[in-house]
Amino acid sequence: MLRITSEDVSTVFWKGLPGIKNLEGREVAAFMAVMASIVRTYETVHFEQIEGRFESPMYAAWLSQLVDLFGHEGMRDYWRLRRHNFSPEFVEFLEGKLENDPYQEMYPLGTYANPGG
Secondary structure (H helix, E strand, O other): OOOOOOHHHHHHHHHHOOOHHHOOOHHHHHHHHHHHHHHHHHHHHHHHHHOOOOOHHHHHHHHHHHHHHOOOHHHHHHHHHHHHHOOHHHHHHHHHHHHHOOOOOOOOOOOOOOOOO
16 A cells, blocks of 8 residues: 655645645646555455455455545545546446445545644
8 A cells, every 4th residue: 555655745645635626736746646546556456356365354444445535525536537547347346336335524624724733
């Protein structure tokens, strides 16, 4: 899984979670690149599970995290703009999962204000 160790990248990620409308210029590209890496990891895990390389309880936990990410407007922005970058099978699976197991909105308005606190 991607580890965000750069303070600049983590700041852009935090700033973009409530929506890409909060980002400017190169921040948008940085946020999209981080999200691409995250979602590509989930797509890989999905296909590894189909091949029997992940046990169901572990996969269920991974999938739960992915669904939680959709509780952030920034993730929904990313998916709307870049879903075509993923395999049709994964897109169909994920969108079906989201339809049947809807995400919860994450973090009430205002709680993004202090990413260090």
